[in-house]
Amino acid sequence: MIRRIGPTRLTLVATALTLAMGVAACRSGSADSSSSGSSSGGSSSSSSSGLSGEITVFAAASLKKTFTQIGADFEKTHPGTTVRFSFAGSSDLVAQIQQGAPADVFASADTKNMDKVSAESLTSGQPMVFASNTLEIAVPPGNPAKITSFADLARSGVKVVLCAPAVPCGSAAAKVEKSAGVDIAPVSEEQSVTDVLGKVTAGEADAGLVYVTDVKGAGDAVKGIPFAQSKAAVNSYPIAALKASKNAAVADAFVQTVTGASGQQVLADAGFAKAP
Known part of the structure; x- marks a missing residue:
């Protein structure tokens, strides 16, 4: 026998079903909202530094050791960033920048070469001097030529290697020669200070x-x-x-790191003097 459900009971069932669907919808909405919040929070956390992407730093050859360390420290401080380097004589780097080579930051071993870049309005701001350096005579272990003074570099038979005049270390050498009244006849002129050092360590000078x-x-x-x-x-x-x-934010942050406390400490540990 089929039992008929009266209007009142139908109303109660419909109401119960409506309430159940409402509770389920609330629970589903609550779960979606929580998931979205978690995702949003994770995204905000991962980009909290606001820095990401890659930059290329053109730097004087004499900065290779210190800038490599500063770059590694920078990447640890700012996860998601990558710092690549091109080390060479400052004059060579200037020529590359003038020809449109992709670079984000330039660090020169002298103000003369930086002025060439600034004169063509290729910098995004005023260059900042972050360190200074002076020349020293490097000789092989044991000092076979018995070099004891700057004047000894002009002795007959002494094989001396200098940087080319266009390179900052070569320009500095020329100033010292003029000031000291000493005329050195180098056996070779190199395009970077690391090349000069290489000749000495190889026993070629x-x-x-x-x-x-x-x-x-x-x-x-x-x-x-x-x-x-x-x-x-x-x-x-x-x-x-x-x-x-193409990544101005990271480029500016790297410059600030070099001129800031952490970068200055790395430079000081390597023997660089403070900016004059």
């Missing part, structure tokens, strides 16, 4: 003029001979973000 920091960084591979005349040519190192950078 009796002496080379490099920076104090290069001698310190080479450890036992060379012996450094300080000389008073080096004060005639103190090189100031400027840095600037470049206008053509």
